[in-house]
Amino acid sequence: MRVVAAMSGGVDSAVAAARMLEAGHEVVGVHLALSRSAATLRESARGCCTIEDAGDARRVADRLGIPFYVWDMAQRFAQDVVEDFVAEYAAGRTPNPCLRCNEKIKFAALLDKALALGFDAVATGHYAQIREVPDPSASGGLRRELHRAVDGAKDQSYVLGVLDTDQLARSFFPLGDTTKPDIRAEAAAQGFSVAKKPDSHDICFIADGDTRGWLARRLGEQPGDVVDTDGQVLGEHGGAFGYTVGQRRGLGLKVPPADGSKRYVVGTDTATNTVVVGPQELLGVDHIVGDHARWCGSAPEGVIEVGAQVRAHGQEHPATAWPEGEQVHVALQERIRGVAPGQSVVLYDGTRVVGSATIVRADRAVPAWS
Missing domain, CATH: 2.30.30.280 (Adenine nucleotide alpha hydrolases-like domains)
Structure with missing residues (x-):
């Protein structure tokens, strides 16, 4: 299989590319240039997509002996992720740019371009698992499901909850069965210079982590x-x-x-x-309404029992959910706090990701000011 390995310049994507090569695939490394004015050096552990990162990715590709390219997606990233992020905050919502990046860049723009060039799939260094299960109605008699990673502390299935069935069919996440310390050890054994490189963190385009200050510079x-x-x-x-x-x-x-x-x-x-x-008690909500539903498989019919997660590394909460037109309703078994419009709710069945939606409303005790 011909596979594009998305190589950010970090340790995770380096090992993911190596594992795809070891599995016998024809692998080409691709680094996404997401900024037209990329910094020469990483400003902090939060930053990414710098010239330094591109160089690190190239050195790993050279060591693996695979072709390496840099694809310019700066304009697409600026429009679909950065501008969307600013617009959402300006409208009083709290977006998750990593979900939007996965949806619009890594598994839309990147995957679409890869397929157009004759590749079969894309592999990334996300911590999640894809499992194949029998399904007579699916092509080849197997259906691919998205599941949580073995390493719960690094699990990234939440930010992959925007992937649909067709995208899952063309995606590989080689790290989902391994813990982060073991990945670093594997990188060191491979002789990768990035074995001890610090992880980048959300939000990648706000290197100093000062979201409010960054927004103030954009919005005044x-x-x-x-x-x-x-x-x-x-x-x-x-x-x-x-x-x-x-x-x-x-x-x-x-x-x-x-x-x-x-x-x-x-x-x-x-x-x-x-x-x-x-006061804190006004933060409690029992019912969430989301739109922009994305299903990792067929949309559910009727009411289903799920686990609902509203933050990337947050707790999963028992709930019931049901689609209603273009929206998804989530009824929580226990009241939770601090749910904001613009956040994403990702639904799980055990470790399997069912789908996701963008929160538009969270019902709670209504204060007098509303």
């Missing part, structure tokens, strides 16, 4: 009020776009609560540029 300072659920002004902020539901730190409140309790962001209103804070 927009001073407004921080109010309680009764509308009393408690402080000021530099832009409602910099706050998300469940946030407790950095609120800049000037009026302390009478009972001394902690206060959290319970809502934002970008129309009035207002951040609303309240």
